[in-house]
């Protein structure tokens with residue numbers, strides 16, 4: 001076996017603390033290390049991740065090939081969906097907003113800000129526990145590669161004792177997402193910068209990368225519903241999109257081993273219970289009145305949505321001979337995405353947004 005069943009980037013370290021939230025927060029370091037490992041092995045590039053790793057983490061050994069391939073497939077697919085979202089907003093003549101929930105040490109904002117697509121971003125909001133946002137805010141302040149992409153130094157401000165950070169198009173906000181969103185999230189998005197951080201009129205994409213699985217279903221449903229209601233207040237009709245990446249189908253033998261391994265490290269996955277099958281994934285958004293909902297397992301994405309040239313390239317990076325094991329693991333992770341369209345006038349516009357989907361290589365020409 002190359003790896004014990006555990007989330008990609010979720011191989012927990014030995015120093016697990018008794019507090020369950022500490023173990024959940026630890027998954028952020030694991031995710032960042034998994035990304036750094038895939039970068040070191042040249043699966044993809046990310047010039048920013050090294051600035052967000054904890055002290056000494058750069059010297060950790062790389063992750064096993066199976067984990068690197070999983071991180072690569074997930075990253076490529078979510079990047080493609082996010083880029084397409086930005087381009088769809090652009091085609092509509094609007095800037096777009098992205099909210100990353102449980103953002104941890106994610107580098108997506110900087111990766112976008114480093115490209116011409118930066119001009120398509122009206123606002124990028126990242127939310128996580130205060131311990132995580134404090135660490136991230138410090139890394140941003142300390143590192144020029146990160147801070148320069150936020151704007152002029154005088155426009156970048158720490159807030160709430162260093163747990164929050166605000167720049168013209170970037171906001172880092174400390175919050176426990178399990179709190180009733182009506183008060184907690186609503187206040188967090190409205191108080192800090194004086195004005196609302198999110199316009200209800202702009203196309204807005206929610207990113208939930210490996211976070212809802214740590215919350216109870218009632219809590220994650222309340223969170224998604226809060227956003228659904230928030231955008232119904234827009235006067236120009238908004239478009240709400242969401243991407244969820246996480247494990248599912250954990251009631252089979254593989255899933256049970258995964259759950260037990262995590263439980264031994266003080267991590268529960270209450271959010272996985274509602275998603276025992278592939279079909280159940282689509283309900284994630286349909287139950288909130290989304291107009292379209294799609295899901296793909298990482299196994300299917302690797303098989304169908306990554307070009308032969310790319311598969312050939314990554315097969316040269318390191319030895320991976322246990323394809324069956326790889327497929328078994330990839331079969332338990334899925335990307336689910338959906339879109340909700342609010343009142344507006346043009347049917348063609350709706351058709352555009354409904355076509356938001358991963359493209360197989362032969363459709364990309």
Ligand SMILES: C[S@@+](CC[C@H](N)C(=O)[O-])C[C@H]1O[C@@H](n2cnc3c(N)ncnc32)[C@H](O)[C@@H]1O
Pocket residue numbers: 009010024025026027028031032101102103104105106127128129132175176177178208209210211214215
């Ligand atoms: C596995 S990490 C994923 C980080 C990042 N989204 C990524 O994919 O690289 C899970 C993140 O969700 C955050 N998280 C989990 N439960 C949370 C909650 N109730 N409120 C805020 N953040 C939470 C953790 O602190 C951690 O940063």
